[in-house]
Amino acid sequence: MTKVRIFADSISDIPQEWMTKYHIGIVPLYIVFEGQSYLDRIEMDTHEMYRRVKESGKLPKTAAPSPADFVQTFGPVIENGEDVLFISMSSQLSSTYQNALIAAREFPPGRVTFCIKQVFGFD
Incomplete structure (x- = not known):
């Protein structure tokens, strides 16, 4: 079974106790x-x-974090055999999502999956 590591952008305001308990990584803006x-x-x-x-x-x-920031963050996790689920704010609000997509191309297909937070009706 493949392990999956969850990441979110820092604007998500995930409580520290969740980050610790569930080993959620943060990609800082x-x-x-x-x-x-x-x-x-x-x-x-x-x-x-x-x-x-x-x-x-x-x-x-x-x-927004640069594509290189995402590669630097996701790289060690993927090299460790885990896949990445990245929760991002809407592409309508920031280039964070787009930069994460660019970075995901540096890894084998399917290793980085995206979930976009819906905010104010944007996708």
């Missing part, structure tokens, strides 16, 4: 704040982001 990029949940958490917004009065932007 980038938070771009005042010209600097930070990996969501790794280099900047939600509390720090809100603190900076309050202090500066400026809102951050986000940037």
Whole structure:
């Protein structure tokens, strides 16, 4: 039986206890704040982001992970014999899904499967 590892983008806000209990991996988006990029949940958490917004009065932007980010994240899992199920936000909201599709082409067919979260009626 094939093992499957679940991944989601960091915007999914999966509770930490679920990530730990079910070994769910996160592919971080980038938070771009005042010209600097930070990996969501790794280099900047939600509390720090809100603190900076309050202090500066400026809102951050986000940037999608690159195809290379996905290859780097999925590669070791696939090399370990597991398949990947990636849960992504809608392609209508971000290029995250498209970049994950590009990265999936680097692996044998069928090793990366996608599930798109439906948000606001988008697919």
